[in-house]
Amino acid sequence: MLFHVRMNVSLPTAMPADQAAKLKADEKALAQQLQNEGKWRHLWRIAGQYANISIFDVASVDELHALLTALPLFPYMQIEVMPLCRHPSSVRDNDL
Numbered sequence: 001m002l003f004h005v006r007m008n009v010s011l012p013t014a015m016p017a018d019q020a021a022k023l024k025a026d027e028k029a030l031a032q033q034l035q036n037e038g039k040w041r042h043l044w045r046i047a048g049q050y051a052n053i054s055i056f057d058v059a060s061v062d063e064l065h066a067l068l069t070a071l072p073l074f075p076y077m078q079i080e081v082m083p084l085c086r087h088p089s090s091v092r093d094n095d096l
């Protein structure tokens with residue numbers, strides 16, 4: 001199942017720099033692991049914003065929820081999820 005996910009990140013301004021750096025490093029490691037596993041298929045920065053557009057390819061809504069809520073930055077993100085299905089006019093297969 002494919003999901004379009006937007007993540008807006010908002011770290012508290014009072015958060016110590018070393019805590020923020022650790023969160024970002026942990027987030028990066030997990031994001032890259034999930035990309036290598038094929039579950040996090042696309043990761044794009046939204047220009048000019050601390051936000052991203054991602055495409056996840058997972059087995060279920062429950063799996064997506066588990067992945068998103070396990071992200072180190074999850075407590076500091078606003079997340080919007082859009083489930084995707086095949087468009088009848090698309091000339092592409094689902095292999096993104």
Ligand SMILES: O=C(O)C[C@H]1C=CC(=O)O1
Nearest residue numbers: 009027028031050051052
């Ligand atoms: O920077 C972000 O957009 C938030 C998050 C998503 C992947 C990652 O490494 O950090």
